[in-house]
Amino acid sequence: MIGMRSHQGRIEARTPGRGFTNVTDAVERVVAESGIQTGLCTIFLRHTSASLVIQENADPAVLADLEQWLAELAPESRSWAHDDEGPDDMPAHARSVLTKTSETIPIVQGRLALGTWQAIYLWEHRRRPHRRELVVQVCGSA
Amino acid sequence: MIGMRSHQGRIEARTPGRGFTNVTDAVERVVAESGIQTGLCTIFLRHTSASLVIQENADPAVLADLEQWLAELAPESRSWAHDDEGPDDMPAHARSVLTKTSETIPIVQGRLALGTWQAIYLWEHRRRPHRRELVVQVCGSA
Amino acid sequence: MIGMRSHQGRIEARTPGRGFTNVTDAVERVVAESGIQTGLCTIFLRHTSASLVIQENADPAVLADLEQWLAELAPESRSWAHDDEGPDDMPAHARSVLTKTSETIPIVQGRLALGTWQAIYLWEHRRRPHRRELVVQVCGSA
Numbered sequence: 141m142i143g144m145r146s147h148q149g150r151i152e153a154r155t156p157g158r159g160f161t162n163v164t165d166a167v168e169r170v171v172a173e174s175g176i177q178t179g180l181c182t183i184f185l186r187h188t189s190a191s192l193v194i195q196e197n198a199d200p201a202v203l204a205d206l207e208q209w210l211a212e213l214a215p216e217s218r219s220w221a222h223d224d225e226g227p228d229d230m231p232a233h234a235r236s237v238l239t240k241t242s243e244t245i246p247i248v249q250g251r252l253a254l255g256t257w258q259a260i261y262l263w264e265h266r267r268r269p270h271r272r273e274l275v276v277q278v279c280g281s282a
Numbered sequence: 283m284i285g286m287r288s289h290q291g292r293i294e295a296r297t298p299g300r301g302f303t304n305v306t307d308a309v310e311r312v313v314a315e316s317g318i319q320t321g322l323c324t325i326f327l328r329h330t331s332a333s334l335v336i337q338e339n340a341d342p343a344v345l346a347d348l349e350q351w352l353a354e355l356a357p358e359s360r361s362w363a364h365d366d367e368g369p370d371d372m373p374a375h376a377r378s379v380l381t382k383t384s385e386t387i388p389i390v391q392g393r394l395a396l397g398t399w400q401a402i403y404l405w406e407h408r409r410r411p412h413r414r415e416l417v418v419q420v421c422g423s424a
Numbered sequence: 425m426i427g428m429r430s431h432q433g434r435i436e437a438r439t440p441g442r443g444f445t446n447v448t449d450a451v452e453r454v455v456a457e458s459g460i461q462t463g464l465c466t467i468f469l470r471h472t473s474a475s476l477v478i479q480e481n482a483d484p485a486v487l488a489d490l491e492q493w494l495a496e497l498a499p500e501s502r503s504w505a506h507d508d509e510g511p512d513d514m515p516a517h518a519r520s521v522l523t524k525t526s527e528t529i530p531i532v533q534g535r536l537a538l539g540t541w542q543a544i545y546l547w548e549h550r551r552r553p554h555r556r557e558l559v560v561q562v563c564g565s566a
Contacts, residue, residue: 144286144421144428146463146564148530179288180324180419182464182528186539188480194383196330196375201364205372206379209362213355213497220493222485230489233480237490241478241542242528244324244384246290246419253417255328258383275537277464277530279421279428279563280288286428286563321430322466322561336525338472338517343506347514348521351504355497386466386526388432388561395559397470400525421563422430 146279147174153272155190155264158228160203163274164259168252170276177250179280183260184242186273189232190264191239197259210235232265239263247280288421289316293325295414297332297406300370302345305416306401310394312418319392321422325402326384328415331374332406333381339401352377374407381405389422430563431458435467437556439474439548442512444487447558448543452536454560461534463564467544468526470557473516474548475523481543494519516549523547531564 149170153161163183171181185192196202214234216227223229243260246253254260262272291312295303305325313323327334338344356376358369365371385402388395396402404414433454437445447467455465469476480486498518500511507513527544530537538544546556 144288146428148462148532178290180322180421180464182530184528184530184537186537186542188478188539188541193379194330195379199364199366202372202375205362205364206376209356209360209376210379214493218493220489222483222489224483230486233486234490234493237477237479237494238380238522240382240524244326244386244528246324246326246417248290248417253326253328255330255415257330258328273539275530275532279464286430320432322464322563335521336472337521341506341508344514344517347504347506348518351498351502351518352521380522382524386468386528388466388468388559390432390559395468395470397472397557399472400470 143281149276151274151276153262155270155272157267157269158264159207160261160263162259163262167260167276171247171252171278174278175282176247176278176280177282179247180244181247181252182242182244182277184275188236189266190272191236192243193239193261193263194243194258195261196257198257228267235265285423291418293416293418295404297412297414299409299411300406301349302403302405304401305404309402309418313389313394313420316420317424318389318420318422319424321389322386323389323394324384324386324419326417330378331408332414333378334385335381335403335405336385336400337403338399340399370409377407427565433560435558435560437546439554439556441551441553442548443491444545444547446543447546451544451560455531455536455562458562459566460531460562460564461566463531464528465531465536466526466528466561468559472520473550474546474556475520476527477523477545477547478527478542479545480541482541512551519549
């Protein structure tokens with residue numbers, strides 16, 4: 141396939157504190173704007189105390205379980221040297237290390253090639269609400 | 283380098299239950315089909331209870347150790363709210379959070395630029411065999 | 425945007441043993457060489473006992489905390505079957521599973537679209553110094 145092009149978009153998300161915000165539809169809108177039918181879409185998060193993850197879109201109990209379990213792997217109760225912004229500061233960095241700063245998804249027939257049960261989530265790791273910025277880069281052919 | 287193009291392929295893998303399936307050769311075949319000499323290859327897995335990982339291709343004991351250790355980080359014995367499909371259901375989601383839904387590898391002289399000791403594995407996290415679908419997107423120049 | 429092209433570079437890093445090496449400037453130099461203004465940059469590490477991570481660039485205590493905490497998740501004291509190269513061998517593989525072999529970052533106006541507090545680190549997981557090789561693939565339009 142010849143005639144590649146690229147398109148860039150931005151998404152601003154306001155998170156309600158710790159937990160998941162589904163950004164799949166917002167990303168699909170950038171893909172649709174691009175007019176690209178076959179290619180790649182990369183979503184990049186410009187922060188180190190939140191992250192991205194592709195997970196099940198059906199049962200909310202999956203997300204609740206993941207939230208509790210990740211809090212156990214990077215506990216607030218651990219003694220952290222860096223705690224300038226409170227007890228959830230360093231666990232947020234640790235949680236983002238275990239998850240993703242970017243996700244890359246192929247585009248097939250103008251849409252993200254996600255499986256039936258997959259959604260893209262912005263995972264907030266701080267206790268308080270935050271404004272988070274994502275860059276979406278689409279490249280491929282029309 | 284001017285004259286970019288893209289190529290898309292699919293891989294279907296049948297896993298034997300928990301453990302690793304080496305998909306490196308299958309991915310290299312899609313790269314070879316594409317005719318692309320310099321560029322990028324993205325492998326995307328369309329599931330949330332299996333994942334991708336790039337790991338050592340030499341000693342099988344490495345993979346056995348990783349399997350046991352990951353089972354300790356996301357134990358079946360933990361009390362999970364979501365257990366519709368059995369005790370391995372939610373640990374499978376947790377294990378996929380800690381690993382990758384996609385991997386992206388540069389292409390140099392028509393081949394994946396993997397290091398000497400690297401292979402691409404599909405990591406099944408469910409106890410029973412599954413049919414898993416991967417999309418491979420190659421872009422670059424011939 | 426029409427007229428895509430790609431550019432490939434390599435970075436060789438000498439690590440001082442366990443810990444973080446900031447490779448952001450070296451990656452920015454490859455992006456600048458490419459002349460690409462809008463697109464994507466992928467950094468790929470050709471090893472399985474070191475990894476990549478995007479983390480905070482400000483307080484060194486964040487990196488020290490991450491180092492200690494990751495050592496707890498993949499402890500040398502655990503009984504590992506694969507220990508050919510010493511007690512830090514298998515923990516290094518486990519640590520690389522939890523982090524990244526590649527990172528992909530959009531390019532905006534000829535620069536990496538990193539957030540204010542983000543840097544790209546090569547994370548060495550072996551105790552002894554190593555020579556590590558990265559491939560940087562840039563694609564987009566000038």
